[in-house]
Amino acid sequence: MTVFEGTFTQTEGLRFAIVISRFNDLIVGKLLQGCEDALKRHGVDVDPQGTQVDYVWIPGSFEVPIVARQLAISGRYDAVICLGAVIRGQTPHFDYVAAEVSKGIAAAGYQTGVPVIFGIITADTMQQALERAGVKSNKGWDYGMNALEMASLMRRLNQVGPGEGTASHAAALSGDDRSLPASSSNPSRSAQVSTHVEGA
Secondary structure: OOOOOOOOOOOOOOOEEEEEEOOOHHHHHHHHHHHHHHHHHOOOOOOOOOOOEEEEEEOOHHHHHHHHHHHHHOOOOOEEEEEEEEEOOOOOHHHHHHHHHHHHHHHHHHHHOOOEEEEEEEEOOHHHHHHHEOOOOEHHHHHHHHHHHHHHHHHHHHOOOOOOOOHHHHHHHHOOOOOOOOOOOOOOOOOOOOOEEOOO
16 A cells, blocks of 8 residues: 655745735734745745745735635646634624635635645634734644645645556545646646736
């Protein structure tokens, strides 16, 4: 049998998109710093003018899924990292936004076969959000690590040859008659897009 797992060392050539919500920027800015730190310490060039990470700024968390899906289907990225913060207020707004964002991000990954990392802080209070964004620990680091592991794992799965694993293993990977998505590390991958994509 074959064991498949991601690594944190073979990061050369991996490409990431980070979707960043402007709303609750006090929290999201800290998540971004933690995420960049994790990527950088594992060999990823996080410079916006570089070739490995593109940054996409959006108004709020509700807009995350549609942008994440668009990035994922482009074929340019090995993983898409979604960063945002939804904090409970005095109205049901929190419940609607948190539910739709989580479902949308999950759907984007499932529909495209590209890892779409859920990096949305959902907290009852600003204090709880701050604790998760650097006061006690920075979840942004975890989101970066998750992206590294999933990107390398999917690259490995996409390279599985007919002689590797067992027939049942191959059937499990293919999901009935559906093939695994084409690797975004394919040499025919689309040319690099602008490293900063923002609304007008």
